[in-house]
Structures are given as structure tokens and as C-alpha cells.
Amino acid sequence: MTGSVGRAGPSGARYDDAWLAEVARAASVDAGGVPVELLGDYLRLLADAATTGRRPRRGELDAVGVLGRRAAEQGVSAGRAVRLYLSAARRLWQQLPHLVRSTDSEAVRAAADAVLHVVDTAVATLAEGYAVARRELVRREEALRRELVDDLLRGDSDLGGLVERTEPFGLDLARVHQVVLASPSRRLPDTDAAISALERVIFDRLGDRDVLVATKEGLLVVIAPADIVTPDRGSGEGAWVGDLGRLVHAELDRMARGRPWQVAVGRPHPGLYGIARSYEEAREALTMAQRLHADAAVIDAHDLLIYRVLLRxxxxxxxxxxxxxxxxxxxxxxxxxxxxxxxxxxxxxxxxxxxxxxxxxxxxxxxxxxxxxxxxxxxxxxxxxxxxxxxxxxxxxxxxxxxxxxxxxxxx
The missing domain is CATH 1.10.10.2840 (PucR C-terminal helix-turn-helix domain)
Known part of the structure; x- marks a missing residue:
């Protein structure tokens, strides 16, 4: 290797900083622009293993786990983070100076074994740290989502604060929204699976329109824009999906066989207080359907207005x-x-x-x-x-x- 001698690696061996930086930059490009900072001392661990055969210490691996957590917090996908590490190992191996010139096959084999051990343990530790951070982020997001839904459905929260809190979820309070409530026949099944399934199908049908799915008091809650009449790309030309309630029910029915759902749809209303009003209508529709012993899969609050008049x-x-x-x-x-x-x-x-x-x-x-x-x-x-x-x-x-x-x- 030519060039200036850089700082020492973990074993005391010295490496060229410019060379390692170039390897890191190239690996970052391979991984789609993942920040090179997520490599930490990983390249030095690889070079040290190839030179001396030393395996990483527990503290060094813990530092890699921290980098995995940081990748998750920065929104870097797990695949891109792993690709960064694998690409860095491949590029470094190809340019290790003493191996490039070496004719000793045993030495090369020993160096390869040591480097692969570092790659194996480092990538596994990176993925573990990433997974831990993702679970924490999901739990935190679920808690924030639930609190946000509670405040939106109550309708008496500070508007300015709610606008700021809904922004990460893509909810535009200036639009006209409606609320859909889904009630299972028995105990609510896997909540995470239900939310993921609903978000997936709604995003597929509505594109990037704002939608919020959560749970409240044993019910699945969907807050979505009212203007959802869109072509159904999966049902052929001329087919339309304009009924959010039926869309929600169809997806839940596919997800949970043997557990029939009943879905109630509130009328669309504008603004923050319109969400709370639509929720109250959907909840009243569910209650009224139970009183009427109605077995309809989808109940529209609009169809039950006469009962509200009668009971006023x-x-x-x-x-x-x-x-x-x-x-x-x-x-x-x-x-x-x-x-x-x-x-x-x-x-x-x-x-x-x-x-x-x-x-x-x-x-x-x-x-x-x-x-x-x-x-x-x-x-x-x-x-x-x-x-x-x-x-x-x-x-x-x-x-x-x-x-x-x-x-x-x-x-x-």
C-alpha cells in the first residue's frame, strides 16, 4: 500500500486513513448513499483481523450494535445497512496491500477466515441492534398513534398541537374525513396484523392519501379522507371502489376467517371536529345495529338517521x-x-x-x-x-x- 500512514487499528497495526475512507465512500455508494458514519471502526476491525487474525472484543461488537440502532433511528432500511457492511468487507478485502502481493495461500486462507468471522459477527450484531431499535420505534409509534386517535376522536384538543402531531402520520386536518369502526364478533384478533393489513390495502387503493389506523376500546378505527372514490386497479377497467366501509370489511374478512366483523361508517365531515362527529355517528351506528339485532356486515350511519330523530x-x-x-x-x-x-x-x-x-x-x-x-x-x-x-x-x-x-x- 502506498500513501501516508494513518492512526493505529485496535491491535496496534497502522492503516492509511485515506485508503479506508475511500473504501467507506465506495461502500456507501453501493448501499445507496447510506452514511459512512454507520461503519464506525468496522473497517479497522476487518483490516486488523486480516493482518493479525485478532477477533473483535465484546465492547467493539457492542459499538456495532449501537450503530445498528442508529441506522434504524435514521430510517435506513435493514437491507441497505447490511449491504453497506458487506460491500465494505468486499472492497477492503480486494485492496488489502499485504494480501494483494502475497503468494502464501495458507496466509491468505487464514486472513480470509479471520475477516469472514468479523463480517459474520459484526453483521449479526448490527442486525440485532437494528431489530431492537425497530421494535422500540414501533412501540413508541403505536403509543403515539393511540394517543393521537384518542385526541382526534374526542374533538376537544388544541388544534395547533394536533396539526403538529398529525404531520408525521400524514394526516391533513384541513380535508374532509370520515371514520370507520370495525367490531369483531369476539375478542379482537392480532391488532398489529389487522392494522398492517388495513394500512396496506388502503395505501394500495388510495395511494399516498392520509389515513390513520389504530385501536380504541376493542374496536379497530380507520380515519381516512372522504373523497376516496378511486378506480379499483385489481378488478378490471370500469370497476370502482367508493365505499371505505366495504373496503375495510373485505380486507378484515380475508384476514380473520371464522371471526366475522361488523363495520360502521360515519358520515364525512370537515375539520378536526368533523372527525369526532363522524366517530360518534359510527359508534352510534354500531350500538343501534346491536339493538336492532342487525347482521349486516357494513352499517352506514346515514341509513340510521331516522333512529337518531326518533330518539331525540x-x-x-x-x-x-x-x-x-x-x-x-x-x-x-x-x-x-x-x-x-x-x-x-x-x-x-x-x-x-x-x-x-x-x-x-x-x-x-x-x-x-x-x-x-x-x-x-x-x-x-x-x-x-x-x-x-x-x-x-x-x-x-x-x-x-x-x-x-x-x-x-x-x-x-
């Missing part, structure tokens, strides 16, 4: 149910069969044959039950004026989960 004056709705439907409980079998019949009858446009099909009973049974309703309540399902009253009472009863639950009493 709950005492009045209780009075209506008591007047129109409580008398149905005097029949044999209770009010439930008559209530189900009214529900099916109104849902199919007052067609008795279709109501019978939906209820899996005969048309005669349907007409008999409707006649019992008229006799017991005094309201005729066939009369246009009475029909509206009965329909509103049935919707209110479903919202109040009556007769499974007793009607709320007057406030004390």
Missing part, C-alpha cells in the same frame, strides 16, 4: 310505544311476533305475501297477526294515517330494544 325526544317515543305497541303484549306469545310481523310488513311495502316469505310463515299467519294488531292497539296497519304511527312506533321500539328490554322510565 325519548320520553315522547316511550309514550308512543306504550300507546301503540304495549297493548300487543296481551296476546298469546307476547308482543314480539306481532312486532316482527309489522317490521317485515312495512319493510317490504305493505305486501303480505312478501312479508310472509321473509318471516317464513304463511300469508294467513301474517294477515291474522295484522288483524290482532288492529284489535289490540286500535291502529289499523292498512290505514294510511295509522300506518305512519305504527311504523314510527316499531322503529322506536327497535331503537329502544323493546320488548327485550323494559321501556325507560321517567327521570327521577
Amino acid at each position: 325526544d325519548q320520553p315522547a317515543m316511550v309514550d308512543l310505544v306504550q300507546a301503540a305497541l304495549v297493548p300487543l303484549g296481551r296476546t298469546r306469545g307476547g308482543a314480539e311476533p306481532l312486532l316482527d310481523t309489522l317490521d317485515a310488513y312495512f319493510a317490504c311495502g305493505e305486501v303480505a305475501t312478501e312479508a310472509a316469505r321473509r318471516l317464513h310463515v304463511s300469508v294467513r299467519t301474517v294477515t291474522y297477526r295484522l288483524d290482532r294488531v288492529r284489535t289490540l292497539s286500535g291502529y289499523d296497519p292498512a290505514d294510511p294515517r295509522d300506518r305512519f304511527t305504527l311504523h314510527a312506533a316499531v322503529l322506536g321500539a327497535r331503537a329502544l330494544d323493546w320488548p327485550r328490554q323494559p321501556l325507560p322510565g321517567p327521570p327521577v
Whole structure:
């Protein structure tokens, strides 16, 4: 080797600083511009091993582990960090001066064995340090994500602070967003897997649009832009995906076989408070679906607005149910069969044959039950004026989960 003599390596051997720096720069280029600082004393360890056969000490390997952690914290991928180390070893080996001129095969073999040992232990230690840092970063990000989601859904946090906190997650609070809640049939499965799967499919469909996925109170929460009508690249030309709720449900259904999900979609609203409002609507939709014993996979809060109207004056709705439907409980079998019949009858446009099909009973049974309703309540399902009253009472009863639950009493 020609050139000036640099500082001593770990064993006391001396190496040319300019030569080692050039090897480091070339390896950095090979690895896509990874900072040369992440090599630390790795090149000197390699050169020392080739010259003296010395193996790295524990403290020297610990320093490599620290560099692995630093690579993760700087956002360098694990593959590029490892490539930096392997490329540096290859380039240094090709330029080791005493080996380039050596004709002693045994000496070259011994040097190669020593260098490969350093590469093996150093890369393994680098990867271990990288993995530890990544796990810590993931846990930290998950905690920040959960806190951010809690504050966004509460809607009463400082706007300026939230704007700053949402920036790393790519969430633009100036846009119109909607919230989707996904409820598993039983215990929430692997949370990390669910979040990763949802983010992957949403990013694939929406590109780089802002989206946030997290968990809250046993539910999976998705906050996404409302203007998501985009071509579905996987379903052929002319296919469109404009329903975030169905997109979320389809991905969860593929991920967790045997654990059906129910997804509720809040309406889109602008700004920070719009996110909180959409969340409340989605949560109310899930609660209402449970009261109605609805088994629909995807529930749109927009479709349940009538129940919010009906329950806005709950005492009045209780009075209506008591007047129109409580008398149905005097029949044999209770009010439930008559209530189900009214529900099916109104849902199919007052067609008795279709109501019978939906209820899996005969048309005669349907007409008999409707006649019992008229006799017991005094309201005729066939009369246009009475029909509206009965329909509103049935919707209110479903919202109040009556007769499974007793009607709320007057406030004390």
C-alpha cells in the first residue's frame, strides 16, 4: 500500500486513513448513499483481523450494535445497512496491500477466515441492534398513534398541537374525513396484523392519501379522507371502489376467517371536529345495529338517521310505544311476533305475501297477526294515517330494544 500512514487499528497495526475512507465512500455508494458514519471502526476491525487474525472484543461488537440502532433511528432500511457492511468487507478485502502481493495461500486462507468471522459477527450484531431499535420505534409509534386517535376522536384538543402531531402520520386536518369502526364478533384478533393489513390495502387503493389506523376500546378505527372514490386497479377497467366501509370489511374478512366483523361508517365531515362527529355517528351506528339485532356486515350511519330523530325526544317515543305497541303484549306469545310481523310488513311495502316469505310463515299467519294488531292497539296497519304511527312506533321500539328490554322510565 502506498500513501501516508494513518492512526493505529485496535491491535496496534497502522492503516492509511485515506485508503479506508475511500473504501467507506465506495461502500456507501453501493448501499445507496447510506452514511459512512454507520461503519464506525468496522473497517479497522476487518483490516486488523486480516493482518493479525485478532477477533473483535465484546465492547467493539457492542459499538456495532449501537450503530445498528442508529441506522434504524435514521430510517435506513435493514437491507441497505447490511449491504453497506458487506460491500465494505468486499472492497477492503480486494485492496488489502499485504494480501494483494502475497503468494502464501495458507496466509491468505487464514486472513480470509479471520475477516469472514468479523463480517459474520459484526453483521449479526448490527442486525440485532437494528431489530431492537425497530421494535422500540414501533412501540413508541403505536403509543403515539393511540394517543393521537384518542385526541382526534374526542374533538376537544388544541388544534395547533394536533396539526403538529398529525404531520408525521400524514394526516391533513384541513380535508374532509370520515371514520370507520370495525367490531369483531369476539375478542379482537392480532391488532398489529389487522392494522398492517388495513394500512396496506388502503395505501394500495388510495395511494399516498392520509389515513390513520389504530385501536380504541376493542374496536379497530380507520380515519381516512372522504373523497376516496378511486378506480379499483385489481378488478378490471370500469370497476370502482367508493365505499371505505366495504373496503375495510373485505380486507378484515380475508384476514380473520371464522371471526366475522361488523363495520360502521360515519358520515364525512370537515375539520378536526368533523372527525369526532363522524366517530360518534359510527359508534352510534354500531350500538343501534346491536339493538336492532342487525347482521349486516357494513352499517352506514346515514341509513340510521331516522333512529337518531326518533330518539331525540325519548320520553315522547316511550309514550308512543306504550300507546301503540304495549297493548300487543296481551296476546298469546307476547308482543314480539306481532312486532316482527309489522317490521317485515312495512319493510317490504305493505305486501303480505312478501312479508310472509321473509318471516317464513304463511300469508294467513301474517294477515291474522295484522288483524290482532288492529284489535289490540286500535291502529289499523292498512290505514294510511295509522300506518305512519305504527311504523314510527316499531322503529322506536327497535331503537329502544323493546320488548327485550323494559321501556325507560321517567327521570327521577
